[in-house]
Amino acid sequence: MVKKPSENLHAEASYAPSKLEMRDYYLWTWTYWKRHGISGPSGFPIIGNALEMLDSQNPPYLQLKEWTKEYGKVYGITEGLSKTLVISDPELVQEVFVKQYDNFFGRKLNPIQGDPNKDKRIHLFAAQGHRWKRLRTIxxxxxxxxxxxxxxxxxxxxxxxxxxxxxxxxxxxxxxxxxxxxxxxxxxxxxxxxxxxxxxxxxxxxxxxxxxxxxxxxxxxxxxxxxxxxxxxxxxxxxxxxxxxxxxxxxxxxxxxxxxxxxxxxxxxxxxxxxxxxxxxxxxxxxxxxxxxxxxxxxxxxxxxxxxxxxxxxxxxxxxxxxxxxxxxxxxxxxxxxxxxxxxxxxxxHPEIQKKLQEEVDRECPDPEISFDQLSKLKYLECVVKETLRLYPLGALANSRRCMRATKIGKYEIEEGIDVMCDTWTLHSDKSIWGEDAEEFKPER
Ligand code: HEM
Structure with a gap:
């Protein structure tokens, strides 16, 4: 049984926690999702799932997909003291990334990213809140x-x-x-x-x-x-x-x-x-x-x-x-x-798709010199690129947000400081969205 440790172990700089309290704090964090009725891979005490999320042989975006198969479209993981809710339910994704944008105005940061509020060389990826908004606007x-x-x-x-x-x-x-x-x-x-x-x-x-x-x-x-x-x-x-x-x-x-x-x-x-x-x-x-x-x-x-x-x-x-x-x-x-x-x-x-694309390029861009306006007429090319990125969603781990103000998404209470990550690979191959042929390369879709 894990004892509830004193809150604010980190906030109180002058307070030196005892070894026992530290241990309890780690165990308290490690069991966070279980205590909130959310399932997920348990990993190891103290480090949680950190090692699995750093495994280049089985990259994390594929690991998330494996876990989704086991635990469903909403589950929790921990990496040391960080707690992440992983989602692939389109309505929850819409909630976090679009509708409740005001409560999730930062990304999940890596532990050596630096302070998003103080870093002078802050960039769009790591900035949060008003700093991000300013950079983005400019x-x-x-x-x-x-x-x-x-x-x-x-x-x-x-x-x-x-x-x-x-x-x-x-x-x-x-x-x-x-x-x-x-x-x-x-x-x-x-x-x-x-x-x-x-x-x-x-x-x-x-x-x-x-x-x-x-x-x-x-x-x-x-x-x-x-x-x-x-x-x-x-x-x-x-x-x-x-x-x-x-x-x-x-x-x-x-x-x-x-x-x-x-x-x-x-x-x-x-x-x-x-x-x-x-x-x-x-x-x-x-x-x-x-x-x-x-x-x-x-x-x-x-x-x-x-x-x-x-x-x-x-x-x-x-x-x-x-x-x-x-x-x-x-x-x-x-x-x-x-x-x-x-x-x-x-x-x-897929040579038949290649042929169709080639025909479009030949039709819309007959001269060796291609203008910027001609590029916008290459609709099938756009479909090919989008369908490629559906099957191979690159940069997928960037699709994450940090909760900056406690809120609720669907039936889930999200506390401030919790990270929410989209399992993009699952979302992009979900047969209930894309149909039975979800695994096929079909730019027409
Ligand atoms: C096919 C190529 C690319 C893919 C798959 C890709 C993927 C992504 C993803 C998944 C995100 C996170 C989106 C989110 O959090 O909502 C992102 C953000 C971003 N990408 Fe890309 N990217 C691509 C090309 C580029 C290029 C060429 C640049 C710059 C020249 C770029 C610069 C950025 C920046 C600055 C952000 C952060 C935007 C913000 O927070 O305001 N990306 N990208």
């Missing part, structure tokens, strides 16, 4: 059609370079690993639109090894320690970022490069201004972010997203621009390379 216009139109030439140039490499390396019927080609491609695009890179670096990009390393094997010991003993998270983060050589932290190298690129652009703009040279069209995200202002947008729309009395800076700081470019690099690299790989795989294994 940077959203960079994703408008008008802005993306300006980046089209760069993307097209990288695509042509990719085709050149594929043709060269497949000469004589040689086979290639397309994923590595797509990784070179996506890094080239992002390098040129978010990192200040001026020309193609495909197959000679020194950044690739660092970016791949970020997506490598998770540092289990560090994440485990941060999950089980939360105060070690910020300490480990500090150590990882201050001694990158010792701990081989690739993120430090990427951030440094991004910082240099942003500072160089600011210096160049100042020099141009001094020399009377007018600011030209924005060339990339750095320019777009430097120009981004939230002049016409209402940032304050409800009290959670407003810090009353705090001056809202309507322009991004240099640190914030570095943060956004950094997260674009990480968020856009693997997701996009894998999406391209999966769609190539699905098209190769």
């Amino acid at each position: 940077s959203s216009p960079t994703f408008s059609n008008n802005s993306l139109r300006k980046l089209k030439t760069t993307v097209e140039d990288c695509a042509l370079e990719l085709l050149r490499h594929i043709e060269q390396r497949t000469a004589g019927g040689k086979s290639i690993d397309l994923l590595t080609f797509y990784q070179e491609f996506t890094l080239d695009v992002i390098g040129r639109i978010a990192m200040g890179q001026t020309d193609s670096q495909m197959f000679k990009n020194p950044m690739l090894k660092y970016v791949r390393a970020v997506f490598g094997e998770p540092r289990k010991a560090i994440f485990l320690s941060g999950a089980v003993v939360p105060w070690t998270g910020p300490v480990l983060r500090k150590v990882l970022f201050s001694l990158p050589q010792l701990f081989k932290n690739p993120a430090v190298h990427i951030i440094r490069q991004t910082q240099e690129a942003v500072e160089a652009r600011i210096a160049q703009r100042k020099a141009d201004e001094k020399a009377g040279i007018e600011l030209g069209e924005p060339q990339d995200f750095i320019d777009l972010f430097l120009d981004a202002k939230a002049d016409d947008v209402e940032i304050e729309n409800n009290e959670d997203f407003t810090k009353t009395g705090v001056k809202v800076n309507r322009q991004l700081t240099v640190d914030e621009i570095v943060g956004q470019c950094f997260v674009f690099l990480l968020a856009g690299f693997d997701t996009t390379a894998l999406s391209l790989s999966y769609s190539s795989f699905l098209l190769a294994t």
Whole structure:
């Protein structure tokens, strides 16, 4: 029988809990879901399900799907002291991600993410509440059609370079690993639109090894320690970022490069201004972010997203621009390379769909030069991409929210601080939504 430990064990900084109380506190957390009548995999005392959620051999998004089969569309897991409700019921998902957005205005953060309220280099992925809203409001216009139109030439140039490499390396019927080609491609695009890179670096990009390393094997010991003993998270983060050589932290190298690129652009703009040279069209995200202002947008729309009395800076700081470019690099690299790989795989294994798609491209884009407006006419291509992402929902673990204010979703009471995660893989293959052929690749659906 687990004794109810004293509340606020963590809030009281001056209070030193006894060993017995600590043990009770861990056991109390570990049994949280059971005590609330919600089933789930028990894992191990103290660490809960943390090890299973760090297993790269059986990735967590597939593990969640396995657990859903066993425990149903709503179940709970724990990772050290963090408690997560996993859902794949569409109505609950709608409740958390859309309707009750005001109660869930942050993502589930990893234990070494840093403080979302203090981190100067905060980015869209980790920001919460009013900080997220501000970043989102200021940077959203960079994703408008008008802005993306300006980046089209760069993307097209990288695509042509990719085709050149594929043709060269497949000469004589040689086979290639397309994923590595797509990784070179996506890094080239992002390098040129978010990192200040001026020309193609495909197959000679020194950044690739660092970016791949970020997506490598998770540092289990560090994440485990941060999950089980939360105060070690910020300490480990500090150590990882201050001694990158010792701990081989690739993120430090990427951030440094991004910082240099942003500072160089600011210096160049100042020099141009001094020399009377007018600011030209924005060339990339750095320019777009430097120009981004939230002049016409209402940032304050409800009290959670407003810090009353705090001056809202309507322009991004240099640190914030570095943060956004950094997260674009990480968020856009693997997701996009894998999406391209999966769609190539699905098209190769479904020649009739490939033929239909080819016919659409030939019909809508008869000339070698493709305009931005022609792209929007490629409806079947859009269906192919969406159906690929339904079957292979990438970045699925990002589909999570932290409860910031106690509430109820359906019949479930959710306390503040609880994370809610969507089991996207189950949702995307649910036969009650997609029909009996849910496992088939059918862009027409
Ligand atoms: C096929 C490619 C991609 C996939 C599958 C993907 C997937 C996702 C997912 C699942 C989320 C979480 C959504 C949520 O919490 O509601 C997300 C958020 C995000 N993605 Fe992507 N992504 C892709 C491409 C990109 C690219 C190319 C960029 C940047 C250039 C990017 C930047 C971001 C950012 C900044 C967020 C956080 C947005 C916010 O909180 O306001 N993603 N992405």
